[in-house]
Amino acid sequence: MTAGQGAVPFFLKRSREIQFIKKNGRRVSIGLFNLQICPGMTQDAMMGIVIGRRFGTAVRRNRAKRLFRELGRAVRPALIPGYAFLVFPKRECLNLPFIELQKVWRGTLQRQRLARFGEPSF
Secondary structure, X not given: OOOOOOOOOOEOOOHHHHHHHHHHOEEEEOOOEEEEEEEOOOOOOEEEEOOOHHHOOHHHHHHHHHHHHHHXXXXXXXXXXXXXXXXXXXXXXXXXXXXXXXXXXXXXXXXXXXXXXXXXXX
């Protein structure tokens, strides 16, 4: 068995799944990204990242995807099962330090009831 087999995939990659969420999900707009949330699609939480060519060059699009993949991996244990959501990054997300983007990301997921985070330990 190779690494990754048997594990439930976290990132949405199939076009039909992404189109289903685009059609049936509710949209939430934040200054740095948009979310499209679709409850009841899967048993586990799943996330997709959608970036069009209007975002910028391939380097900028890939950087934004890497940032949001990392943000998704970091919050995966805290995500509430049963939701699939798409992230549509905006150009402004690349101008913010990662820590600030992470705060906005976590706050948005918590406000939308997609994740539960424990109290921060200082």
